[in-house]
Amino acid sequence: MPTATQTLVDPQPQLQLGEEVLYLSKQEVLNLGIGRSEILDLTRDTLIEHGNHRYEMPAKIGVHPYPEVFYHAMPAYVPGMNAVGCKWIECYPNNPSKFGLPQTTGLMVINDVESGVPVAIMDSTWVTAMRTPAVTVLAAAKLHPGAETFGMFGCGVQGKEHVRYAAEALPGLKTVYVYDTREEAADALIAELQGEVPFTLVKGASAEAVAKSAEVLSSATLIIKEPLSVVKDEWISAGQTILPCDLNTFWDPRISQRADKYIVDSIEEHELFAEMGYFPDGLPAIAAETGEVIADVKQGRENADQIIVNSNIGMAVCDVVVGRAIYDRAVALGAGTALSL
Numbered sequence: 181m182p183t184a185t186q187t188l189v190d191p192q193p194q195l196q197l198g199e200e201v202l203y204l205s206k207q208e209v210l211n212l213g214i215g216r217s218e219i220l221d222l223t224r225d226t227l228i229e230h231g232n233h234r235y236e237m238p239a240k241i242g243v244h245p246y247p248e249v250f251y252h253a254m255p256a257y258v259p260g261m262n263a264v265g266c267k268w269i270e271c272y273p274n275n276p277s278k279f280g281l282p283q284t285t286g287l288m289v290i291n292d293v294e295s296g297v298p299v300a301i302m303d304s305t306w307v308t309a310m311r312t313p314a315v316t317v318l319a320a321a322k323l324h325p326g327a328e329t330f331g332m333f334g335c336g337v338q339g340k341e342h343v344r345y346a347a348e349a350l351p352g353l354k355t356v357y358v359y360d361t362r363e364e365a366a367d368a369l370i371a372e373l374q375g376e377v378p379f380t381l382v383k384g385a386s387a388e389a390v391a392k393s394a395e396v397l398s399s400a401t402l403i404i405k406e407p408l409s410v411v412k413d414e415w416i417s418a419g420q421t422i423l424p425c426d427l428n429t430f431w432d433p434r435i436s437q438r439a440d441k442y443i444v445d446s447i448e449e450h451e452l453f454a455e456m457g458y459f460p461d462g463l464p465a466i467a468a469e470t471g472e473v474i475a476d477v478k479q480g481r482e483n484a485d486q487i488i489v490n491s492n493i494g495m496a497v498c499d500v501v502v503g504r505a506i507y508d509r510a511v512a513l514g515a516g517t518a519l520s521l
């Protein structure tokens with residue numbers, strides 16, 4: 181019978197299990213040098229576990245100090261990946277304009293599966309920025325193989341990472357259109373990333389132009405209860421794949437309602453958001469979960485003409501698996517600060 185200490189990967193000798201916890205700042209997490217291809221592998225494996233229903237992840241519980249904001253507790257256990265923990269995040273859509281602060285920040289606690297003791301506390305900004313686009317592009321590759329055009333709405337933290345991840349996972353892309361109401365955000369994205377990615381980055385003239393130009397579309401703008409319907413139903417045509425990270429905010433709700441398939445990362449999470457009032461026009465009928473499609477448990481696209489909407493609101497299973505990998509790497513490299521419990 182292994183002891184709790186033996187379940188840890190190369191434990192840092194100075195970290196005493198049950199007495200101490202490893203604290204990792206945003207910069208320390210970044211300095212570990214975990215690459216996008218590694219995150220894609222971890223995320224793919226996690227989605228396969230999720231698709232085969234080998235996980236525990238209650239729908240997010242939250243508190244709401246103001247009408248349009250939420251704090252969510254995101255616990256998860258993925259036995260096949262030895263990962264258990266909880267992310268505690270906030271989403272304040274007006275933070276950038278009001279305070280010059282990010283919309284989303286947070287902390288994550290990773291525990292030792294064997295003994296339950298907390299082993300790490302880390303800033304979760306990087307994890308969120310990485311695992312979200314990883315899900316989008318893995319789903320895009322599965323639902324729309326061979327896509328040559330991609331449109332990204334929102335050029336903030338998520339928008340930039342989506343473009344970087346698209347370069348990793350969608351090798352057929354020739355052109356990526358980017359659009360933001362703040363034109364300077366689209367300009368900055370192009371200036372920063374054009375030298376890095378193998379496809380041409382084009383600033384969209386309008387939301388309509390982008391919606392009509394790209395086979396695959398994704399949005400990471402803001403999440404509010406009342407849909408903004410920026411992309412109109414009539415702009416969407418047969419064969420397009422739409423992958424929102426911002427629930428139903430950006431899109432005319434009729435698009436999801438009439439899509440040939442509406443696929444979500446987590447049915448429970450989407451039902452919870454619907455209960456909170458985020459789908460005033462009703463939650464569309466759900467055909468499958470993203471993990472089920474990635475794991476080939478359920479079929480995704482069935483023909484080239486289908487309109488597919490795949491809404492990924494973010495799953496704690498992905499967070500704790502990446503969090504566990506961060507912890508393991510930090511221990512191996514001796515990074516972070518051991519704090520007394």
Ligand SMILES: NC(=O)c1ccc[n+]([C@@H]2O[C@H](COP(=O)([O-])OP(=O)(O)OC[C@H]3O[C@@H](n4cnc5c(N)ncnc54)[C@H](O)[C@@H]3O)[C@@H](O)[C@H]2O)c1
Nearest residue numbers: 312334336337338360361365400401402403425492493494
């Ligand atoms: N699904 C997930 O797992 C997940 C994870 C993290 C963040 N998010 C969500 O993604 C969204 C973006 O997050 P972020 O960290 O990139 O935020 P951010 O503030 O860095 O970027 C958002 C960008 O969207 C732009 N924007 C806002 N309204 C727009 C509109 N109508 N049309 C075009 N552009 C518009 C803003 O100007 C900004 O540049 C948020 O809603 C956040 O809650 C989802």
